[in-house]
Amino acid sequence: MLTTKDFEYDLPEELIAQTPLKDRSSSRLLVVNRQNDELKDTHFEHILDYLNPGDALVVNETRVIPARIFGVKPDTGGHLEVLLLTNTEGDKWECLVKHAKRAKVGTVIHFGDDARLKATVIEELTHGGRIIEFSYEGVFLEVLESLGEMPLPPYIKERLEEADRYQTVYAKQNGSAAAPTAGLHFTPELLEKVKAKGIQLIPLVLHVGLGTFRPVSVENFEDHEMHSEYYQLSEESAASINKVKANGGKVVAVGTTSVRTLETIATDNDGELVASSGWTSIFISPGYEFKVVDALITNFHLPASTLVMLVSAFYNRESVLAAYEHAVSERYRFFSFGDAMLLI
Structure with a gap:
């Protein structure tokens, strides 16, 4: 029986990408052919070589909000x-509150020099989680943009x-605490080439929570509890995918968030x-049987994470894991700002 440890791999720390490349589409791409186990090293700008007219890229249009804010307890x-x-x-x-013990129920927090955003802790959750109610004047996301x-x-x-x-170049709907990173490799120019080749771009939304990246801490990974994330698929998008x-x-899912939604x-x-x-x-x-997704574009994920699974x-x-070992030996860049894989 597989355990969480069976999804670990060795990653030199210097391969964790710290900054994005100047040109999004110049990142490297490891193409993994599931039919014959072949691996091919190329660059993301050549991804169209592996897509055909009539295919569809399903993209997550969520937008990351400036969700990290720093406040003061006025008392x-x-x-x-x-x-x-x-x-x-x-x-x-x-x-999530850093040093959560200082944020008991009833704690008031002020954000910004003029306390233009105020908050009260109304419920304590596990793992440092809190339900917090905010008060402000104007539009919340505009206030958050100025502070976060x-x-x-x-x-x-x-x-x-x-x-x-x-942010992806097609991000539209505010709500994520983390980016759907597989989409970071697309440029407007590359998307135009996608459409020109007769490949549809079909949107959905899944607001990414940090629970997606939470380490699996139990030996039997099937006992791991996933956090819930909000998703939306429109009638038009559903019909388009069914037609494809x-x-x-x-149906090519851009990222694990698109996979999970579909x-x-x-x-x-x-x-x-x-x-x-x-x-x-x-x-x-x-052991899961896929019902919709035929191919997957994804980044390289943390060892023993639900995303590797x-x-x-x-x-x-x-x-x-053999593909990951190849990527390590070829000095690919890993995680959010890293390179990509295409599994076909």
Whole structure:
């Protein structure tokens, strides 16, 4: 029986990409052929060589909000760092609080020199989580834009010079605490070439929470609890994907977030895609039978993470870890600002 340790691999720290490349599409691309186990090293700008007219790229249009904010407790002057995860209702958010013991229920926090954003802790959750209710004047996201920082993953130590480099070029709907990083490799020019080749670009939304990246701490990974994330698939997008499938085209998921959205909806509807929105905590691991996705574009993920397990389910564990070993030996760049894989 597989355990969490079976999805670990050795990664030299210097291969963790700290900054994005100047040209998004110049990142490297490891093409993994699932039919014959072949690996091919190329660059992302050549991805069209592996896509055909009639195929579809399914992209996640979520936009990362500047979710890391720094506040002060007005009664003590103590500083608190708050990371917004999920908008649960109205002005209530599930958040992570650094040094959470200082944020008991009833704690008031002020953000900004003029306290233009105020918050009250109304519920304590596990793992440093809190439900916090905010008060402000004006538009919340505009206030947040003026106060917050982009919530880069903890393995990125360098400061991000341009905040939009942690957004996809097609990001539209505010709501994520982390970027759907497989999409970071696309440029407007490359997307125009995609469309010119007769490949559809079909949008959906899954607001990425940090739970996706939470390490699997249990030995039996099947006992791991996924955090819920909000998704949306429009009637138009569902119909377009169904048509692509009916016509024999490939549904190419850009990123694991697109995979999880499509497979959640198909699982809930006997393999059919329909317009849908809601919360998903689907955990895709080896043994899962895919219902929609035919090919996958994804970055290189953390060892023993649920994302490595998802990719292993799409291919197989041994071959995925062999591909990762190849990427390490060829000095690929890993994680959010790193290079990409295409599994076909």
